[in-house]
Amino acid sequence: MGLEGAFRSMPLAILYRDKATIYGVQEVTDEDGFTDTKDVAIVENEPCKVVLKGLKASEQSFFGTDNYDAKLLIRVGIDIPAGAKITIADANGRTTQYKRASKGYSGYLSHQEVAMVRDEKAKEAVK
DSSP: OOHHHHHHTSOGGGGOOEEEEEEEEEEEEOTTSOEEEEEEEEEEEEEEEEEEOOOOGGGOSSTTOOOOEEEEEEOTTOOOOTTOEEEEEOTTSOEEEEESOOOOBOOSSSOEEEEEEEOHHHHHHHO
16 A cells, blocks of 8 residues: 555544534526525535634634634545535534635645634524
């Protein structure tokens, strides 16, 4: 087994304790011929890992905000479009909404990375 095969067979999924549901936009045409867009699930309950980028209280402009950048680590082979909406259920059962996701970067053999921002408005809409 070459080096590439070794990376592909690494069980990174055992480190993934979170579950992602990723939504993308799809064009739909109704019976009258009008075209609209709707959110459709690309994947549901996909094992993943969320990594928070440096959170420094000194860099926050408003204390008490839940706005932060994060990175999603997920398996290669999922086509994640830029702008996707992502819902993460963590290992403790809490869900968090993310928006403004980047297109997935799949330059690694073992996983792909997606930059994303927490969506506070989605959290408020659930209340």
